[in-house]
Amino acid sequence: MATLLMCPPTHYRIEYEINPWMSRLRGTEASLAEAQWRHLRDVLAGPCEAALELIEPRPGLPDLVFTANAGLIVGRRVVLSRFRFPVRSGEEPVFREWFAAHGFKVVELPEDVFFEGAGDALFCGEHLFCGYHFRSEIRSHDLIARLLGRRILSLQLTDPRFYHLDTCFCPLKAGQAMYYPAAFDDYGRRVLTANIDDLIEVTEPDALQFGCNAVCVDDQVVLPAGCTQLVGELCGRGYRVHPVNLSEYLKSGGAAKCLTLRLD
Numbered sequence: 155m156a157t158l159l160m161c162p163p164t165h166y167r168i169e170y171e172i173n174p175w176m177s178r179l180r181g182t183e184a185s186l187a188e189a190q191w192r193h194l195r196d197v198l199a200g201p202c203e204a205a206l207e208l209i210e211p212r213p214g215l216p217d218l219v220f221t222a223n224a225g226l227i228v229g230r231r232v233v234l235s236r237f238r239f240p241v242r243s244g245e246e247p248v249f250r251e252w253f254a255a256h257g258f259k260v261v262e263l264p265e266d267v268f269f270e271g272a273g274d275a276l277f278c279g280e281h282l283f284c285g286y287h288f289r290s291e292i293r294s295h296d297l298i299a300r301l302l303g304r305r306i307l308s309l310q311l312t313d314p315r316f317y318h319l320d321t322c323f324c325p326l327k328a329g330q331a332m333y334y335p336a337a338f339d340d341y342g343r344r345v346l347t348a349n350i351d352d353l354i355e356v357t358e359p360d361a362l363q364f365g366c367n368a369v370c371v372d373d374q375v376v377l378p379a380g381c382t383q384l385v386g387e388l389c390g391r392g393y394r395v396h397p398v399n400l401s402e403y404l405k406s407g408g409a410a411k412c413l414t415l416r417l418d
C-alpha cells in the first residue's frame with residue numbers, strides 16, 4: 155500500500171517570491187486552497203487507496219505544504235533537504251523531527267550543499283534521476299550516490315519555470331514516465347530516452363498546467379485539472395486519471411506531486 159505524507163494548508167500563502175510562478179501581488183484564496191487540498195487528499199485516500207500521514211502545519215512556513223521537498227526517502231532512510239532559499243530552510247528542523255519521530259534514519263548533507271528532496275530526486279524503476287541547477291546542486295548528487303551506494307542519473311534543468319525535476323518529469327510504472335522535453339538540455343533528453351522505454355512527451359500547454367506534477371499510485375494518476383492531451387495519453391495506456399483543480403497551488407509553483415511525499 156502506498157503511504158503519502160501531506161501537510162494541511164492552514165498557513166499556506168504567497169509570502170515571498172522564489173520561483174517565476176510566485177507573485178505577492180497574486181495571493182491565494184485561503185478557503186479555496188483548503189478545499190482543493192481536501193479534494194486532493196480525498197482522491198488519494200479514496201480511489202487511489204493510499205494511506206496518508208500528516209505533518210502539523212507551522213505559522214511562518216507557508217511552503218511546508220510541499221512535503222515532496224522534505225527529503226529523499228530510500229527504504230527507512232531519508233536524505234534530508236537543504237533548501238536553497240533561507241525562507242524555506244526553517245522547514246528543515248520540522249521535517250527532521252517528524253522523520254526521527256516516525257522511525258526514519260535521518261541522513262544529512264553538509265550544511266552548504268543544496269538539495270531539495272523528492273522535488274529533485276525521482277525513482278523510475280531502479281533508476282534514480284536527480285535534477286540540478288535552480289534548486290539542488292550537482293555536487294549533492296555525488297554525495298548522495300556515495301551515501302546510498304547507488305548510481306544517480308543527473309539531469310540539468312534549463313527553464314526557470316520548471317525549477318524542480320518533479321515539475322517536468324514524472325515516473326509512472328517501471329519503464330514508463332512522462333516529461334516536458336524543453337525543460338532539459340540535449341544531454342538530459344538523451345539520458346531520459348536511453349533509460350526509459352516509454353517516455354510520454356507532455357505538450358507545452360499541459361506542462362504549464364503542471365501536468366508533470368502528478369501522483370501515480372499503481373494504475374491511478376492524480377494530476378492538476380486542465381491537462382487535456384495528457385489525460386488522453388494516460389487513458390490510452392490504461393491509467394485511471396483523476397484531475398483535481400489545484401489553481402491556488404500553481405500560484406506557488408506547485409501541484410499534486412509537490413503536495414505529497416511517498417514514504418514507502
Ligand code: ARG
Pocket residue numbers: 172173176217220222223242272273274318320321406407408409411412
Ligand atoms: N513555492 C515552493 C517553492 O518554490 C513550491 C515548491 C514546489 N515543490 C516541488 N516539489 N516542485 O519552493
